[in-house]
Amino acid sequence: MITLCASVLAMDMDMDSEEEFPRPNIVAAGSKTFHYLLTMFFLLLLPGLSTVFAFVHKIHSVVSFQFLVMCYSILDAVFLRFPDGDGVENRVSRGTAWFLMGYSILSFWLALCAIKTANNSKWHGYLGGLLLAQTVAGWMKCCMAPVALFGFCREIHTGQCLAHGLMGTAFVLYGFVYTLVLVVPKIARADYSQDYVDSWVMCIWGIFNTFTEHRWGREPWNHGDYQHTAMGIIWACGGFLGILLGRNKKRTFIPSLLIIFTGWAMSQHAQHLAISTKIHFLFGLILMVGGACRIVEISFILKDSNVVNEIQSFQYLAPFCLTCAGILFMGANEEQLILVLRLEADHSSYGLIVISAAFMVYLWMLLCLKLYVRLNLKNENGFMKSYENVDFELDDMVESESHTRNST
Numbered sequence: 001m002i003t004l005c006a007s008v009l010a011m012d013m014d015m016d017s018e019e020e021f022p023r024p025n026i027v028a029a030g031s032k033t034f035h036y037l038l039t040m041f042f043l044l045l046l047p048g049l050s051t052v053f054a055f056v057h058k059i060h061s062v063v064s065f066q067f068l069v070m071c072y073s074i075l076d077a078v079f080l081r082f083p084d085g086d087g088v089e090n091r092v093s094r095g096t097a098w099f100l101m102g103y104s105i106l107s108f109w110l111a112l113c114a115i116k117t118a119n120n121s122k123w124h125g126y127l128g129g130l131l132l133a134q135t136v137a138g139w140m141k142c143c144m145a146p147v148a149l150f151g152f153c154r155e156i157h158t159g160q161c162l163a164h165g166l167m168g169t170a171f172v173l174y175g176f177v178y179t180l181v182l183v184v185p186k187i188a189r190a191d192y193s194q195d196y197v198d199s200w201v202m203c204i205w206g207i208f209n210t211f212t213e214h215r216w217g218r219e220p221w222n223h224g225d226y227q228h229t230a231m232g233i234i235w236a237c238g239g240f241l242g243i244l245l246g247r248n249k250k251r252t253f254i255p256s257l258l259i260i261f262t263g264w265a266m267s268q269h270a271q272h273l274a275i276s277t278k279i280h281f282l283f284g285l286i287l288m289v290g291g292a293c294r295i296v297e298i299s300f301i302l303k304d305s306n307v308v309n310e311i312q313s314f315q316y317l318a319p320f321c322l323t324c325a326g327i328l329f330m331g332a333n334e335e336q337l338i339l340v341l342r343l344e345a346d347h348s349s350y351g352l353i354v355i356s357a358a359f360m361v362y363l364w365m366l367l368c369l370k371l372y373v374r375l376n377l378k379n380e381n382g383f384m385k386s387y388e389n390v391d392f393e394l395d396d397m398v399e400s401e402s403h404t405r406n407s408t
Contacts, residue, residue, distance in 0.1 A: 023342055035080060036145055042072035043100060044138035048368050050107075051131040054114075056375040057124055062131070063111045069134075070104040077101040084151035093148035096141050103134050139169070143330065152335045164333040171287075171326030176365055178294075178319035183369040188307040195298070196246030198255035203239025206232045231265055234258065251304045256294035263287030263325070276337050278347040283328040290321025316366075323365070324358035 050065040077097040083089045107130050114123040143165060147153050153161035181188050188194070209232030213225060235258055242254030267284025271277045297315055302308060331354045340350045 023344065032082070032149055035082070036142075036149075038072065039076065039145060040142050042069055043076070044135065044142050045364065047107075047131055047135040047138050048364065049371075051128060051135055052368050052372045052375070054111075054124065054128040054131050055372060056379055058375065059111060059114045059124070059127075062127065063108070063115060066104065066108040066111050066131075070101075070108045073097075073101040073104040082145050082148040084149060088151075090148050090151075090154070093141075093144050096137070096144060100134070100137055100141060103130075103137060107131055107134055143169070146336075150335075150339060152333070157333070157335055161333050161335070164330055168326045168328075168330030171329060172323050172361065173326075175319040175321075175323035175326060175362070178322060179316075179362075179365050179369060182311060182315055182319065183366070183373060185307055191249070193246050193249045193251055193306055195242060195252045195255050196249075199239045199242025199246050199252070201239075202235045202255060202258055203243060206235025206237070206239055208232070210236055227265070227269060231262060234261055249306065251298050251302070251306070253295050253298060256291045256298070259291035259294070259322075260288050263289075263291060266329075271334075273334065273337055273341075275341060275347045275350075276332060276334060279328065279332045279337065279351060282347075282351050283325050283332060286321050286328065287325040290318050290325060293318040293321060320358070320362050323362045324355055327358040327361060328354050 046065050046069050050062045050069070053059075053061040053065070077100070080097075081089050082093050107127070110123070110127050110130060114127050117123050147161065178194075181194050210229055211232075213228035213232060238254050238258045238261075242252050242258075245252035245254060263284040263286070265284070266287065267281045269277075269280050269284075271280060293314070297318060298304065301312055301314060328351070331350075337350075340347075
């Protein structure tokens with residue numbers, strides 16, 4: 001009985017008080033949601049498709065897509081807004097809208113130039129890189145729109161929002177790179193193994209994190225400084241070992257092991273809110289699963305090779321876990337979780353919604369990459385190959401006929 005009472009008291013202490021967070025007054029939810037969905041389609045999904053078509057030299061399709069993107073970006077910058085409950089849109093969101101408008105006009109002009117110089121692959125490369133950067137900018141716009149709508153990340157909360165946004169996006173990008181190497185075979189056949197490159201990135205980031213998370217010798221240490229600096233140290237040290245073991249295209253488990261340790265550390269980070277602690281635990285748990293799956297893939301499925309003839313279903317799990325962890329971390333800032341409490345939701349329902357978003361993001365990644373592979377294969381084995389074969393056969397016929405005449 002004493003144990004039961006103690007556990008109930010502990011649960012009560014762990015729960016956040018709903019009386020402290022009154023229910024929000026959301027204004028014009030329908031129109032704002034519709035505006036956000038339009039922004040996601042025209043500024044993120046369409047530029048992603050344009051990037052795919054640019055890399056396979058389907059420039060006419062790129063022009064059509066970019067014309068739609070340009071028209072919407074002008075409309076969004078000039079007429080549409082993402083205001084908060086007080087009718088104010090922050091300057092970063094407004095500036096991003098104008099930036100994307102100029103960027104979309106530039107990419108549309110470059111696509112027209114690529115049509116005029118159809119035989120110049122240099123323009124195609126510029127266009128593909130520009131559209132890829134535009135897709136990243138569209139991702140930033142879609143991530144910052146909820147921040148503007150709810151009035152988040154102002155004053156003392158700006159630093160935490162930046163940290164969660166940048167680190168979460170980094171994990172999503174890491175998951176995309178894993179998927180890219182998995183789906184596009186020629187990338188896996190590069191001169192360096194993926195683990196070697198990962199070790200370099202982790203080592204550099206660890207060194208940077210070690211000396212920037214705390215002002216050494218100029219301020220006292222606190223709880224957060226110890227957490228983030230220790231994480232930078234383990235990334236730097238593990239990265240050095242991974243660089244050594246990953247030379248000469250060798251596979252190594254070090255980057256995956258660093259992901260597991262990072263996930264464990266994140267799952268143990270105590271937060272001010274109970275819901276924040278639970279979401280961080282879920283984020284760390286998924287990150288640990290992703291790292292463990294990566295080790296299994298390298299050691300038992302790939303057997304230390306860089307590529308297999310056919311993709312196994314298990315291989316999609318590790319990049320999805322990284323993508324999911326990144327989306328969870330982006331949604332784990334304090335103000336956003338306070339909004340969840342104000343809406344009278346709990347950590348489980350919020351976690352399921354965020355994981356659902358991760359499924360859609362990973363679906364978008366796979367659709368773009370598989371479309372690229374399919375179109376690229378069609379270019380290599382398309383209808384022009386039949387004409388090449390006909391020309392080859394006609395040349396053989398002419399040569400055989402001339403040989404017959406000479407012999408007679």
